Amino acid sequence: MQPRNVWQAMSRTGFVLSSWPWRSAAYLLTGAVTGAVALVGIVVSAVAGGVLAVVLVGLPLLVLTALAGLPVARVERYRLRMVDADPVPGLHRPPAAPGLRPWLATRLRERATWRELGHALLFAGLLWPVDALAVTVGLLLPLSVAATPLLMATAGDGREAKVLKQWTVTDWPAAFGVAALGLLLMALCAYVLGVAAGARAELTRLLIAPRDAELDARVTELARSRVRLVDAFEAERRRIERDLHDGAQQRLVALAMTLGLARLDAPPGPLADRLAKAHDEAGLALAELRELIHGIHPEVLTDYGLEAAVADAADRSAVPVDVDLDLPGRLPGSVESAAYFVVREALANVARHSGADRAAVTGRHRGGRLTLEVRDDGRGGADASAGSGLTGLADRVSVLDGRLSLSSPPGGPTLLRVEIPCERTDRPAPAAPCA
Amino acid sequence: MRTDRPPRARRSLRVVLAEDSVLLREGIVGLLDRCGHEVAAAVGDAPALVAAVEEHAPDIVVTDVRMPPGFQDEGLHAAVRLREERPALPVLVLSQYVQRAYASELLDSGDGTGVGYLLKDRVGHVEEFVDALCEVADGGTVVDPEVVRQLLRRRRDPLERLTPREREVLALIAEGRSNGAIARALVVSEAAVGKHVSGILTKLDLPPAQETHRRVLAVLAYLRA
Numbered sequence: 001m002q003p004r005n006v007w008q009a010m011s012r013t014g015f016v017l018s019s020w021p022w023r024s025a026a027y028l029l030t031g032a033v034t035g036a037v038a039l040v041g042i043v044v045s046a047v048a049g050g051v052l053a054v055v056l057v058g059l060p061l062l063v064l065t066a067l068a069g070l071p072v073a074r075v076e077r078y079r080l081r082m083v084d085a086d087p088v089p090g091l092h093r094p095p096a097a098p099g100l101r102p103w104l105a106t107r108l109r110e111r112a113t114w115r116e117l118g119h120a121l122l123f124a125g126l127l128w129p130v131d132a133l134a135v136t137v138g139l140l141l142p143l144s145v146a147a148t149p150l151l152m153a154t155a156g157d158g159r160e161a162k163v164l165k166q167w168t169v170t171d172w173p174a175a176f177g178v179a180a181l182g183l184l185l186m187a188l189c190a191y192v193l194g195v196a197a198g199a200r201a202e203l204t205r206l207l208i209a210p211r212d213a214e215l216d217a218r219v220t221e222l223a224r225s226r227v228r229l230v231d232a233f234e235a236e237r238r239r240i241e242r243d244l245h246d247g248a249q250q251r252l253v254a255l256a257m258t259l260g261l262a263r264l265d266a267p268p269g270p271l272a273d274r275l276a277k278a279h280d281e282a283g284l285a286l287a288e289l290r291e292l293i294h295g296i297h298p299e300v301l302t303d304y305g306l307e308a309a310v311a312d313a314a315d316r317s318a319v320p321v322d323v324d325l326d327l328p329g330r331l332p333g334s335v336e337s338a339a340y341f342v343v344r345e346a347l348a349n350v351a352r353h354s355g356a357d358r359a360a361v362t363g364r365h366r367g368g369r370l371t372l373e374v375r376d377d378g379r380g381g382a383d384a385s386a387g388s389g390l391t392g393l394a395d396r397v398s399v400l401d402g403r404l405s406l407s408s409p410p411g412g413p414t415l416l417r418v419e420i421p422c423e424r425t426d427r428p429a430p431a432a433p434c435a
Numbered sequence: 436m437r438t439d440r441p442p443r444a445r446r447s448l449r450v451v452l453a454e455d456s457v458l459l460r461e462g463i464v465g466l467l468d469r470c471g472h473e474v475a476a477a478v479g480d481a482p483a484l485v486a487a488v489e490e491h492a493p494d495i496v497v498t499d500v501r502m503p504p505g506f507q508d509e510g511l512h513a514a515v516r517l518r519e520e521r522p523a524l525p526v527l528v529l530s531q532y533v534q535r536a537y538a539s540e541l542l543d544s545g546d547g548t549g550v551g552y553l554l555k556d557r558v559g560h561v562e563e564f565v566d567a568l569c570e571v572a573d574g575g576t577v578v579d580p581e582v583v584r585q586l587l588r589r590r591r592d593p594l595e596r597l598t599p600r601e602r603e604v605l606a607l608i609a610e611g612r613s614n615g616a617i618a619r620a621l622v623v624s625e626a627a628v629g630k631h632v633s634g635i636l637t638k639l640d641l642p643p644a645q646e647t648h649r650r651v652l653a654v655l656a657y658l659r660a
Contacts, residue, residue: 245531246456249531250456250458253459253462253558254458254459254462256556256559257466257558257561260559260560261469261561264561264562279559282559283556283559286556290532290556293531294532298532299501299531299534300532300534300537303536304534304536308536311536312534312536315535
């Protein structure tokens with residue numbers, strides 16, 4: 001198996017002759033260069049920002065300085081691949097919406113940004129000279145020792161050469177002896193380079209790409225896939241509704257119409273009676289199909305939004321329902337849908353179990369949060385976990401980072417509350433899910 | 436209430452029909468034709484509906500709610516727009532679903548006369564459908580009994596002030612029936628119906644004005660309650 005990182009490589013034979021020492025040297029060398037560039041960049045933008053801050057122009061520059069960690073960390077994560085084959089996940093969340101403002105808001109609020117700024121400062125201030133030193137000691141020193149015969153042949157005119165500017169050799173055997181020593185030193189320094197690069201890589205990983213992040217990333221990915229799943233489920237419901245509406249329902253209407261016309265032509269008698277029966281059956285089938293489609297995904301929710309759909313659900317309730325909603329505009333499709341089905345399930349439970357004479361639905365959207373409450377004056381004692389449809393709905397709400405709570409002491413009253421964070425959208429059509 | 440006699444044609448209407456399902460469109464054209472009405476144009480989407488009305492200046496427009504291109508409520512919105520431009524144009528909207536929001540939007544357009552909102556199923560009841568069509572063409576207001584039934588379940592102010600009998604009468608008014616027809620349906624005298632109607636109008640705080648207009652307002656109050 002190929003070694004995954006420089007530490008594993010060093011523990012094996014043949015390290016000295018492998019590419020790993022050179023990779024380590026390249027890592028340290030590019031580190032020294034990157035660090036120096038980062039230092040200059042940060043100092044220049046911080047100083048310029050600080051000076052110009054007096055006339056306000058500098059403020060964006062200061063913000064830019066605060067974000068300096070981002071590009072540095074990006075380069076560092078890229079460089080890390082030279083000596084570490086494990087994945088290097090970034091810690092940033094994708095911004096909530098496209099555009100510069102949401103991106104800035106997300107970046108400035110998340111911890112990863114400040115962590116990366118800290119890393120950039122440490123890197124620019126302290127680490128790159130260490131990189132430079134390690135590369136000098138580990139690469140240049142043995143190279144220059146090994147190059148003694150070459151020095152003697154060129155700079156020393158075949159008579160003398162200085163080893164590390166300290167010792168002088170004056171004859172060829174000594175020069176080649178020193179060169180042999182240099183090669184030995186190179187082998188030793190390969191380990192020095194490996195240790196330095198390995199330590200640097202570990203530090204970088206710790207600061208800007210901790211291995212825990214892999215777990216975090218997986219959790220994030222899981223959460224996202226859950227949202228996608230709910231959205232797909234939602235889209236599927238809409239598709240089924242549309243298919244039934246455009247297909248079976250239209251055909252049934254056409255059938256009822258044909259039967260209706262046939263009845264007009266049929267002379268009174270057994271045929272007319274049978275036609276009448278068939279006509280009525282077609283009517284019943286249509287009514288049932290309509291209810292079914294309404295249960296899958298009500299059209300009014302798509303066309304008019306949550307407020308109208310809840311009013312509609314209240315209309316259909318067997319128990320009188322007072323509706324008090326103040327939800328101007330539209331909310332994301334998945335939120336409207338989840339909230340609507342919660343209300344409908346709650347009203348169905350009120351009618352089935354509560355024995356209430358009256359129920360009330362209130363709804364507000366304040367401070368980026370949709371809050372809906374369904375209360376009734378029934379006997380209480382409802383249990384969300386007792387196999388009611390509410391458990392599934394609670395899951396659905398939690399996918400949207402929302403909460404569903406139920407308070408139903410014996411004797412009542414019952415209060416069901418759902419809260420979902422969401423922003424208003426001004427979409428005219430049933431649009432994309434709010435992932 | 437169906438009989439075996441052929442549907443009566445009070446007068447021949449020129450109809451512009453908008454329905455995206457070819458099957459239904461052809462069916463309704465055949466049905467109207469059979470009942471002595473002329474379909475000037477039968478189209479499949481909302482823009483074509485507006486264009487057809489421009490071209491043919493029909494006696495009445497019959498349209499589906501959901502149509503291309505968006506398959507939402509294009510038909511309804513086209514109907515509302517048409518009525519804004521031509522308040523006298525009678526419009527009958529067919530919907531697969533009973534939706535109070537649709538009915539309100541439609542009845543709010545113009546002064547609420549010459550509009551109808553029916554469940555699509557009603558085209559199966561040929562006679563009732565054609566009666567409703569003529570009613571709307573004559574400036575009446577027709578609301579599907581199913582909408583009315585749904586509204587009756589809501590026991591909220593100001594309708595709570597009405598007696599059950601008055602609510603029944605109001606439901607029948609909403610279906611576009613005359614006092615005489617209501618009297619027949621409830622098997623009471625026409626005078627009794629008249630008393631109920633004035634009771635309703637008073638309880639709903641409707642301003643004294645032309646009787647028909649107040650009746651429409653009563654229906655609107657009913658729908659918006």
